[in-house]
Amino acid sequence: MKKTTVLALTAAMLLTSLSAAEKKVEVQKGIKMPYMEFPMKQGKGMYSTKGKCNMCHSWGYVLNQGPQSKAFWRKKVIKMIDVFQAPIRNEDIDEVVEYLYANYGKRVKG
Amino acid sequence: MQRRDFFKKAALIAGSAAVGSTAADADTTTHPVDNRKVANIAFPQKRPLITYSDRPPLLETPREVFATPITPNDLFFVRWHMPMIPTYINPHYFSIKIDGEVKKPVKISFDSLKRDFEPVEITSVLQCGGNSRSAFHPTPGGIQWGPGAMGCAKWKGVRLKDVLAKAGLKKNAGWIKFHGLEKPVYTKTDGFVRALELSKLHDKIIIAYEMNGEALPYLNGFPVRLILPGFYSDSWVKMLSNITVTGTKPKLHFMDHAYRVPDNDCECETPDNLAPKTKPIEEMNVNSLIGYPTGGTKVKQGADLIVRGVAFDGGHGITKVEISTDGGSSWQEATLDDGSQGPYAYRSFRYTLKPAQTGALTLMARATNTKGETQPFAQDVKWNRGGYKYNGIDEVTVEVVS
Incomplete structure (x- = not known):
């Protein structure tokens, strides 16, 4: 008999602590993401490239790939179009690739 | 300008x-x-x-x-x-x-x-x-x-x-x-x-x-x-x-x-x-990292320097972490924590030394797991196109001052 009371009490306590824990979670009101400027190198095609790439992601995502070959940048741009539907028309691919290679390029094979 | x-x-x-x-x-x-x-x-x-x-x-x-x-x-x-x-x-x-x-x-x-x-x-x-x-x-x-x-x-x-x-x-x-x-x-x-x-x-x-x-x-x-x-x-x-x-x-x-x-x-x-x-x-794969000291830290000649870091692998468990102060020619075992956090957790290590000479001192850490797998020297890690799974022996250079 006593045992049942203790059990019931424990259960009640558990319930209380659970709802307290849940309340604590609810206090988390949501977050506000900061904007950070990752400056682009000045160069031919910068504004056009900016508009196309920044539509989906920060410029940091581009420049922190490290200096890369022209073939690499071309492959990346095409992947962005094919896989992620980046709004880059076929006739604009060269301009973006040239800007990337001229400013974030590395003269290696591959 | x-x-x-x-x-x-x-x-x-x-x-x-x-x-x-x-x-x-x-x-x-x-x-x-x-x-x-x-x-x-x-x-x-x-x-x-x-x-x-x-x-x-x-x-x-x-x-x-x-x-x-x-x-x-x-x-x-x-x-x-x-x-x-x-x-x-x-x-x-x-x-x-x-x-x-x-x-x-x-x-x-x-x-x-x-x-x-x-x-x-x-x-x-x-x-x-x-x-x-x-x-x-x-x-x-x-x-x-x-x-x-x-x-x-x-x-x-x-x-x-x-x-x-x-x-x-x-x-x-x-x-x-x-x-x-x-x-x-x-x-x-x-x-x-x-x-x-x-x-x-x-x-x-x-x-x-x-x-x-x-x-x-x-x-x-x-x-x-x-x-x-x-x-x-x-x-x-x-x-x-x-x-x-x-x-x-x-x-x-x-x-x-x-x-x-x-x-x-x-x-x-x-x-x-x-x-x-x-x-x-x-x-x-098996890996480790020195958390202290960090590169460029100034430490005192002849004073205790406690190197601390973490080691881990895919869950087989770390058996030892070794420290080298001579570019990897010789290795001394560090002390591991009790492992009570289980095989998937970081195993923390510490190693105490007294730097004898002033100038640059390079510390290296190398972990080994229960399968006998260990870390290669940084320059011996093999390349792959995605740049994945790097686990080269870690290295930190400090400055020993008198």
Whole structure:
């Protein structure tokens, strides 16, 4: 008999602590993401490239790939179009690739 | 002049080092870049971290945090794939939908996860497959991480197995797909979806709702994420909202083209001779990192210097960590912690020495696991096109002063 009371009490306590824990979670009101400027190198095609790439992601995502070959940048741009539907028309691919290679390029094979 | 000033200022605002060219290119490997500073802006629920991108957020933990075996939530690294991440989720209205090749599709609410399932805890390392990618040359595509795209936390949650049992798997079930709330800008695209072969499901894989005794930070996947102890973090899906069971292996961009290494014994290739077949990165190899001292620290000649750091592998367990002060010619065993956090956690080590001479002193750390696997010297790590699974012997150079 006593045992049942203790059990019931424990259960009640558990319930209380659970709802307290849940309340604590609810206090988390949501977050506000900061904007950070990752400056682009000045160069031919910068504004056009900016508009196309920044539509989906920060410029940091581009420049922190490290200096890369022209073939690499071309492959990346095409992947962005094919896989992620980046709004880059076929006739604009060269301009973006040239800007990337001229400013974030590395003269290696591959 | 003006322009340079502008960039200097802008770089300060961003507070993150733009990745520049480092060593020579000849499918070689060096030490990863290790001198980047934290940004002067903190992301929500975080202290300032090394910041590669704000959208999606890509944040690296600085070296000194790895002097202790648990990584605090607000210093824990962050890596998202999609730019659209919910910034408010009411956990009481959050649920995980389970469908596909199941007997009964179900929705399991966050509250039910906490109430109706047996809670389990596991301390486990979470490491990006591309951690230390900046060590590889020629530079592979992907974020040029230093050594801090990792962390270790105590996760609390429920077994994935138990959750799947609520829906009941059909006989032909073969793969489990995971999808979180992050979204691509163009909705017709795949999004970040990962899949696990059913044969690789085990009891230690959990859906976590707590990290180091607190709710998960948003940037680490609030309110729930998948925990796959021993595996690289590519499948640790954050803000886990959908589980779909399929019969056959689903075609997915992030499974078929990313997070793969050459399917050969050395998991290696050269830029001119890429391996024809690849396999998923999956289990982590043996690795260690010195948390203290950091490069350039000034220490006193003849005074006790306590080297501290962490070692880990894919769950087999670390047996020893050795320290070298002579460029790897001779090695002395460091003291390990008691290992009570289990085989998936960081094993912390410490080693005390008295620097005898003034000038530069280089400290190296090398871990070995129960399988006898150990770390290669940085320059002996083999190249792969994705820059994955770097585990070169770590090195820190301090300045000994009289």
